[in-house]
Amino acid sequence: AQTVTQSQPEMSVQEAETVTLSCTYDTSESDYYLFWYKQPPSRQMILVIRQEAYKQQNATENRFSVNFQKAAKSFSLKISDSQLGDAAMYFCAYTPSGTYKYIFGTGTRLKVLA
Amino acid sequence: SQTIHQWPATLVQPVGSPLSLECTVEGTSNPNLYWYRQAAGRGLQLLFYSVGIGQISSEVPQNLSASRPQDRQFILSSKKLLLSDSGFYLCAWSVLTSGNTIYFGEGSWLTVV
Numbered sequence: 001a002q003t004v005t006q007s008q009p010e011m012s013v014q015e016a017e018t019v020t021l022s023c024t025y026d027t028s029e030s031d032y033y034l035f036w037y038k039q040p041p042s043r044q045m046i047l048v049i050r051q052e053a054y055k056q057q058n059a060t061e062n063r064f065s066v067n068f069q070k071a072a073k074s075f076s077l078k079i080s081d082s083q084l085g086d087a088a089m090y091f092c093a094y095t096p097s098g099t100y101k102y103i104f105g106t107g108t109r110l111k112v113l114a
Numbered sequence: 115s116q117t118i119h120q121w122p123a124t125l126v127q128p129v130g131s132p133l134s135l136e137c138t139v140e141g142t143s144n145p146n147l148y149w150y151r152q153a154a155g156r157g158l159q160l161l162f163y164s165v166g167i168g169q170i171s172s173e174v175p176q177n178l179s180a181s182r183p184q185d186r187q188f189i190l191s192s193k194k195l196l197l198s199d200s201g202f203y204l205c206a207w208s209v210l211t212s213g214n215t216i217y218f219g220e221g222s223w224l225t226v227v
Contacts, residue, residue, distance in 0.1 A: 045218035
């Protein structure tokens, strides 16, 4: 079965510091996409970053970057220079290429300390 | 650019009353459309998805139903709400040309009392 696991229910980081959120997944597919979504208190799900499995290069979006380890089925999110606005719930998600199914992890609540 | 809008944002409904949540997508054609529910402090549960007009797939047996009367319109309904239907409902869309990325609406808070 395809699963996504976020083993950290909650994380804290000091403002301006770096934090890494963990995500592992299980699949037998070779072609798929991975995502990180941010859900702030407003509850709207916002795309943070996307990674195509066939790309070896790790995706980056400004202060957000991923460490994609395909063999280990690991997809962690690194947030650099953390800001108060980064405080949110973060969800890792997986989808096999060309399908309509998205599998989400249970989320990691990130607190940013001033 | 593509946008997604869902309404109402918040509603409080008595047990046994009907429900209608509506979602529309602009700026894209033939999207895949989804309804998710998120209980307090929990992850996302897929309720329905649709790959075309009139084509609805249900993932979880519910007293809820979904309809897609137009290409970019997706409606979540119930004839009689239960207390357990309370939660946060999210509409979403995707197209394969967008790299399989799924995009979400602003969400609707439903409280059944």
